[in-house]
Amino acid sequence: MKPEYVYQFDLNGYVIIPNAITRPHLQRLQEYWSEHLTDHSLHDINLDWGKEWRDLIDPESVYRFLDIVYRSKFRLDHMFCADERFVSSGGNLHHGADMFDEGIYYLVRNHRIHSGLIAVQYALSDIGARESHFCCIPGSHRASFPVPDQYRNVTDNPLLRHIFLQAGDALIFSEALVHGTFKVENSGRRRSVFARFMNNYSYFRKPPAHQEIMALPATPNYSASGAQAFSVDHLTQRQRQLVAEPAYSRGHAPIGG
Known part of the structure; x- marks a missing residue:
């Protein structure tokens, strides 16, 4: 694993791993989506849909990065897919660095990362400025003060960074990062899968079978x-x-x- 990935993640609260999904894998996912998932904006993923979906649990480059961050002690909490109609938190930025009680946090002690919930967004299509896309306030996962209300907006926000991805890229980000969806009117097609990981001693969402x-x-x-x-x-x-x-x-x- 490249040390610059860890540095970028620590500095900004996110990192992009290019080509995390191979072209044949990507094509199989796109074909399944076109055939089965076009009627809804969000689907919780059923791992029985096929091997191409199960392989999103641990693509090698993503797994190796998470393995460093969590020191081999983590688990998949939940996974869903979202298209251009998906908007998180009512169109505002959400989360922050002080959500310890909800399992969302980011700390570094003695050169070791201690993190709660981490998300991986797999881009199954190119996601640029003409598509609804991920946006965030870089470095906010480390902030020591509450987020002022004006910085929760996705418009006219001088701190906002727009994140664009190529099909096959994986965006890994701390959920302690202040982030959200930048909604583009008449957005082009956006196909993404979000997988969220947690420490192996805890759950984020309540397990349905417990x-x-x-x-x-x-x-x-x-x-x-x-x-x-x-x-x-x-x-x-x-x-x-x-x-x-x-x-x-x-x-x-x-x-x-």
Whole structure:
């Protein structure tokens, strides 16, 4: 992995890896999209759609970069595709450097990156100034102050940078970066896939298949009896939230009284 990629990511909050998707892979994705995905602006991806979609989990150049950032301890949290009609956060820039409680953060200590949610945008078509595209405030993932309201706008924003991509490129960015969609009227075709990754000890979105926790982990090297199952029905509502609710960041209700 090129050290300049890590430097760019640390400096700006994003990096572009060119040609992350091979031409044959790209063609198969485009063909599937044209045949199955043109009726909607956003689709959560089903990994059973085919190998070409599963291969977006870990293209080698993207995997090697994330492996450095997360030090081999990360997981895919969710993945979806978006076209030219997709606009994030109502057309305004969103997120920031101080969203620790939501699993969104970026820190560097002793030359080591510590990051929460990271997104990878795969461009399946060329995305230039005539297409709705990604935009951001470079370096805002490191900011020490709240974002002033006027810098949440995508128009007349002197800090805004427009990011253009070629088909096959991967844009990797920290979700702590202040970013959004620059909506272009009468946009040309835009086909992108967003994959978001998280530390392997946590979830960002609530997993749909998780059940309540009904046994606390046994203490390693000490417990002779293993995990002890219990009935969640005997817990108060607050105890249930503290004990039985599975771990995830986005949408987790505050602990009740």
